[in-house]
Amino acid sequence: MQRKRITEVVNVATVPFRSPFRYPGGKTWLVPRIRQWLRSLEDRPAQFIEPFAGGAIVGLTVAFEDLASEVILVELDEDVASVWHTVLNGDGEWLAERIAGFQLADDNIRRALALSTRSTRDRAFATILRNRMNRGGILARGAGRMKRGENGKGLASRWYPGTLCRRIHEIVSRREKLRFVQGDGVEVMERSAASPGTAYFIDPPYSVAGRRLYRHNEINHYKLFELASTLRGPFLMTYDYSDQILGLASEFEMEVAEIAMMTTHHTKKMEILIGRELDWLTQHRLAL
Numbered sequence: 001m002q003r004k005r006i007t008e009v010v011n012v013a014t015v016p017f018r019s020p021f022r023y024p025g026g027k028t029w030l031v032p033r034i035r036q037w038l039r040s041l042e043d044r045p046a047q048f049i050e051p052f053a054g055g056a057i058v059g060l061t062v063a064f065e066d067l068a069s070e071v072i073l074v075e076l077d078e079d080v081a082s083v084w085h086t087v088l089n090g091d092g093e094w095l096a097e098r099i100a101g102f103q104l105a106d107d108n109i110r111r112a113l114a115l116s117t118r119s120t121r122d123r124a125f126a127t128i129l130r131n132r133m134n135r136g137g138i139l140a141r142g143a144g145r146m147k148r149g150e151n152g153k154g155l156a157s158r159w160y161p162g163t164l165c166r167r168i169h170e171i172v173s174r175r176e177k178l179r180f181v182q183g184d185g186v187e188v189m190e191r192s193a194a195s196p197g198t199a200y201f202i203d204p205p206y207s208v209a210g211r212r213l214y215r216h217n218e219i220n221h222y223k224l225f226e227l228a229s230t231l232r233g234p235f236l237m238t239y240d241y242s243d244q245i246l247g248l249a250s251e252f253e254m255e256v257a258e259i260a261m262m263t264t265h266h267t268k269k270m271e272i273l274i275g276r277e278l279d280w281l282t283q284h285r286l287a288l
Contacts, residue, residue, distance in 0.1 A: 004178035004257035046197035049195030051185025086124035092172035200235040
């Protein structure tokens, strides 16, 4: 199996930050490659499905930049889902106002987290708060709370009410292009597999890091590859670099490219892209 190797690192400062989440394993660094891929297609997709949406930076970019007619975000995690339900189904302005008016203090934080089971929108606010409060934005059970933060400012170094409100307002303004489904992304892909006009960005919990980062981290990677091989529409998968994943790509006759990215700790590492064909990586200009 031949593999492409792309060593150019995307400067994430050039990519618009659309998501209200600080999401572990987020794909902001991949956004220019997503543009490059979708613009290389002969037809614009009628649907774009992100079956493991998380912070949904890819799906949001596709919606904001009109790279598909409709974007479907799918997420199983109940807390993350509460945010997308709230933002996309009518309570986005409430959430922005709640964030704007929140006074950052330990008592207020404890009170907000205690109210998280009262309603979907209260859970959404608590989730955004925990996402900003926890180290690395990790929402999995047992995640530790940030203490020192940037320049010793603690949570205040990650709580940007104005920025969060602006992002939520912008998503609300484009919600006619976005649809959210709470559930199993694999099942959503199975239902749409026969549609040639549907494109997929498949970013599952990684085979190693997923156990630490996500509540729902168990996935049958073999079955996911098997399903991807049956999709009539174009797809792109991302994974961490492992012999298991490379073996599955080879078994299902998919192409692989190693892509350089910069971690949050400013170290360079390689991740892998997988698809039916990846010639667009070298034949089409990187869309910054």
